Amino acid sequence: MTTFVLATHNAHKVEELRRILGERLGPHELVGYDGPEPVEDGDTFEANALIKARAANAHTGLPAIADDSGIAVVALGGAPGIHSARYAGTRDDVDNYTRLLAELDGVADRAAEFVCAAALVDGDTELAVRGVWPGEVLTAPSGAHGFGYDPVFRPEGLEVSSAELTPDEKNAVSHRARAFGALVERLRELYG
Template sequence: MSRILLASRNAKKLAELRRILGPALPGLEVVGLADVDPYPEAPESGATFADNALIKAREGLLHTGLPSVADDSGLSVEALNGMPGVLSARWAGRHGDDAANLRLVLDQLADVPDERLGAAFECAVAYVDVDRELLSAGRMPGRLVREPRGDNGFGYDPIFVPDGHARTSAELSVAEKDAISHRGQALRAMAELLVR
């Protein structure tokens, strides 16, 4: 395996995958959807992060012939009964509108006491090739803050403080975040499965 597709258009995810999988799988070229011929992407209609990751990875293999990796991840908020969950990227209605999603979550939590702002980032990573399908997962518990802080990261990072930290995910350096993040955990676990 010398080339692998990350079935995503998210440049930050692609950079993260290259940073984490690169050292574990030397000689591997990671390409994104912008590097292959366009194909119709299936909707993320799964009930779980794992379902959605598998949908995207299977589509990647089907349309490109390349072994494919895909992730699905999101924020689960205790006071919102685990939501936005798999709907995290489109919580405010339009896919990928990070600012609107973040504002909506904060608005929904306006009357919730600070001690009930527990949350976790969750991630599932799927790998699919012609012979096998693999799944891994990661979870980063923490709590939410009421005002966005920091410019690193994306999505809900500016309002999420990981357990054991005083800074939000968006205030952590890339190396600090990679070491503890839900996606970092899931990608490292996937790398271990791929080298077996």
């Protein structure tokens, strides 16, 4: 059995990743990370996920799993993208999606996608994979589940926001589920 460190200080992500990875990963252990937060200065989701995983691996000596995720809106040229968590200048979810809604006021094309890059770093072994969840930005928040931009994102093919999905429903189809599903396949190859 291998112990992996989840390279995030975000309690919501730790909970979500444990749900997503738990059954898929099998008898491996997932532990939280309490080390220093690195500067995320990459220019892609993959680069930032690898930065976080490298820092956690260096700090703990354990294989580190990290992600970087956000929402990319077509009408905004892919913004907020890698800047999603600090889009409003704060780390507050409501501030971030309120700014997004204001910028899209009156915009007809509200196409967007949630993007997640999942990464593993274990010494010299580094890999990153991407998951995408297409949909659109709503005109107002709806739903009480999830976090981040979930209340203003309606996944393609659904009539509800991602914040109206139960955690299990979301974790079966989200961008994180897609990215970490692909990562688990690679982890099985490396760790059994």
